[in-house]
Amino acid sequence: MRLSSLFTIVGTFFAAALLSLVAANLSVKLIEESSEIGVRDALDEREMTWAEVEADGLQVTLAGIAPTEAVRFAALSAAGTVVDAARVIDDMEVEAAAAIAPPRFSAEILRNDAGLSIIGLIPASTDRDAVLERFVAISRRKPITDLIETADYPAPAGWEDALGFALTAMEMLPRAKVSVEAGRVTITAITDSVAEKNRLERDLQRASPPGLQVAMDVAAPRPVITPFTLRLVMDEQSTRFDACSADTDATRETILAAARAAGMTGTGQCTVGMGVPSPNWGRAVTQAIAALTELGAGSITFSDADVTLVAAEGTAQADFDRVVGELENRLPDVFALYAKLPETVDPNQGPPEFVATLSPEGLVQLRGRLSDENLRNVADSYAKAAFGSDNVYTATRLVGDLPATWPVRVLTGLEALAQLSNGAVTVTPDTLVVAGNTGNPEASTNIASLLASKLGEAATFDIRVIYEEKLDPVASIPTPDECEAEIGAIVAASKINFEPGSATIDASTLGTMDDIAEVLKLCGDIPLEIQGHTDSQGREEMNLNLSQARAQSVLNELRARRVLTASYKAIGYGETDPIAENDSEEGREANRRIEFKLIRPKPSLREGETTLESVAGSSDTEIPSDDAIGPADE
Template sequence: MRLSSIFITGLTFAAAAAISLVAANFSVELIEDSSEIGVRDALDARGLTWAEVEADGLQVTLAGLAQSEAVRFQALTAAGTIVDAARVIDEIEVEAQAAIAPPRFSAEVLRNDAGLSVIGLIPVSTDREAMVDRFIRVSGQDRVTDLLEVADYPAPPGWEDALGFALTALDDLPRAKVSISAGRVEITAITDSAKDKAEMERALSRAAPPAVLLTLNIAAPRPVITPFTLRFVIDDGGPHFDACSADTEHSRDAILKAAAAAGMTDVGRCTVGMGVPSPTWSEAVTQSIAALARLGAGSVTFSDADITLIAAEGTAQDTFDTVVGELENSLPDVFALFSKLPETVDPDVGPPEFIATLSPEGQVQLRGRVPDEAFRNLADSFAKARFGSDRVYVAARVVPDLPADWAARVLTGLEALSELSNGAVRIQPDSLSVTGNTGNSDARAVIASLLAAKLGEAEKFEIDVTYREKLDPVAGLPTPEECEAEIGAIVAAGKINFEPGSATIDASALATMDDIAEVIKSCGDLRLEIQGHTDSQGREEMNLSLSQSRAQSVLNELRARRVLTSSFTAKGYGEAQPVADNDTEEGREANRRIEFRLIQPEPSVPEGDSALESIAENSDILPNETTSEEGPGQ
């Protein structure tokens, strides 16, 4: 009986345990399902459908591939709103992110009389301290405002080329803004004159490396023209301007249109400047040009508001009176007209005259008549001051009873002659003529202004001055390639020989060095590499050393001739670059040589610039070379 009671009790406990276990399992499954469903719904509500949810007891595991750390954090936060955050197991992976793109490096330099400032972002590889020191040297004062920032990224292609060029260009830019980026430099500057602008644009364009895109915005202020001068002539050569000034582009166009209507076929050049005596300048000029055209020949000269109209000799008196009368009545009030009809002169009677000539070599001769000995000495001194004391020859004779203004006319004529490269001045009692060639495109206008200011309103003068580009000290400069070709012609005609086995230039080659030095002096800025080469006889190390010494000797000879060689380098290549067979004496002779090469920087391609990439891929960046053979010996 007792055994049966114990069995029943045990069986009861066992049944209770089984029921409890089943209930616990059911509860766990219920919790897992409710947690998993709840978390999944929370994720779906936030658009995080990529996340995978798995419940294991009280723990909830999140898995999947999140687009970023921020999205991963959103998923964990959403799960934490449903279950305790401590129960959430994070197995989410994050997509690999692309490397952060490097910043755009750039710098902007502002320089004026107040100092220099620089702002921008530069790579850490750029020596900032050296860059600022260079700015201090350029400005000549310790007033450099440094607003540069640095980023730890590699410098993009073309950055160093652009920065180096900009730093060099700043030496010649006292008032400018220079913007620098990879492979690009933009320069905005102002110059004092159109001539300075042309010189600056030419120098910067020549100095820019091939890989740098250079943009120039160079401005030149309008010149102040004093006196405001215009001279229009109709003679045997046809209608033309000796000088032309206008106050606006519209005024210039109106004046050129009037000249074309008067028969001028050439493209006229008219300077737009400041200093006009009246807003009605173009009206007065166009009326005067039309009046001269009606007369058929002669000249009309403006000096500020004073107008001088001189008809050609032989013009009918009634025609002259009619044209001048109508012009006087139509001119704006501020302008005053002086008109003259020259009397017919007997051609058999020779008037007194004074002639000064300037040869292309710079020699000056003074011939003709002067009023007295004192003035002859004065004219001699004046000419020597203008042209050089060793270049003036005086053959003028003293003749009394010359016109009272003869001395002033002679000195004015000599001053006008000094504006020419070569030519002549002829002075007679009623006329003065200036003829010749010049390298200054503004010389005609300068001479016309000078004569009008110093000779007076009623004086008759003629100007026949031709601009020659080859005489222009700016436009006439040869290109580096032309200089290289000229050096090549010199070294082809005469060898640069060395004493056998040494770096001493043979005396027979000194004349060739003289000729090369003269060419380089006329070429302006030029970057040259002087290369030394030998044949293959002897040890390679000795040949390399000898070629370097010979190239340096040539460089030293140029320096001895006062050639600026700061942009030159000397480099020896030994026997590494033969141009002929070293197995023959003729070949070895050809390989013993000096070469002159233009230095051109390796182009670097600006970032993202497909056009430059194409150029870099398809162009031969090796410079042209000029070869000079040497004498016997390595």
């Protein structure tokens, strides 16, 4: 009985324990599910769906990758509102932060008469002290404002080339602003004349390294024209301007239109400048041209506000009086008209004259009549000073009864002759004629201004000056593209040949090298690549070496002919760039060649911007040594 009671008690105890264990497990599961669901809901409400929640007993683990550290902390706080914060296990990670982008390196350089300033951010790798030393040399002891900052990031591609070119440009430009960034330089400058503008643009283009994008805005201010001069001649040959000045672009077009209506052909040239004597300049000029057109022939000359109308010899007196009277009444205030109708001269009676001639070789002869020994000495001395003592030959004779203005007319004529490349000046009592050729596009205007100011408003003169581009020291310099084309034509007419399997130029084509050298001397330091090419016979490496050696041989021949080759490169391309098939002797002969190509700027690194690609291709080809040449190509 007692034993049975004992078993009953033990069984009841075990049953109670088992029930307690089951109840405990159910409670833990209920707490886990409740905690996990509650925390997940709290995170979802805050749109933190990236977080993963896992409950283990009383502990709640948060996992996942938080966008930022602040969001991770917010997730922990959200979980702490549902369960005790001590029960939250943080197993979250934070998304790796993106690498800090390097800054945009740039600099602005300003130079004017007051000094030089630079502001910007440059890489720490740039030698800042060396840059400032260049600025000191450029500024020529004028004040320098240094506002440069540095950042310790690698210099971007193209930065050093851009900065180096900007410093070179600043040495050339006394008044300019230069903006520098990697691979690009923007230049804004002002010059004193159109000729200086053209020269600076050409020099800057040549100094620009390959691959650098350069934007230039070089302005030339309007010249000061003194006296403000215009001269239109109408004769049986043509209607033409010896000189033309205008104060605005609109006035220039109005004057040119009036001249075309009077019979002038072509576009005509009229200089826009400062110094106009009246805002009614355009109206006065068009009225005077209309009056000359009505007379049919003659000349009209403006020297500031003085107007001279010279009718053609033989013009009817009545017509002359009527046209002159109408013009006097129409001209705006300030302008004063002097009109002249030349008398008809007996053609058999030759007037006294003085003639000075200038040959293309620079030789000057003085002939004709002078008034006295003093004038002869002055004229001879002036000519020798202007043209050189050894270039002047004087054969004048002294006569009396010459006009009192003869000395002024003779010396003024010599001064006008000095502006020509070749030509002659003829002085007579009634007129002064300047005729010849020049390489200065402004010579005709300058001569007209000179004669008008020195001879007076009533003087009659005739200017027959022709501008020839080949005499212009600026315009005659070929552009890099013209140089490339001219050398290409020489090579096409007479190919550069080599001895078989060798880099030695064949003696029969040394004359071609002479012709190329003469062209390159005129072209200056253009960026040029001398390319060597072969056919496909032989091993590829041997052909590459041979083409390199041949290109280098051509470069050496140019140096021997005193061609400046600092901006040239000799590159061998082997058989990689054929211009014909290699399956025939004619094709192989065509592929064995030397080419001269300009090194052009590469495309800009800026998105959406393009430049001309280098027609010469890559210049990074490894240059082999000369002793690596083999008999691969003949």
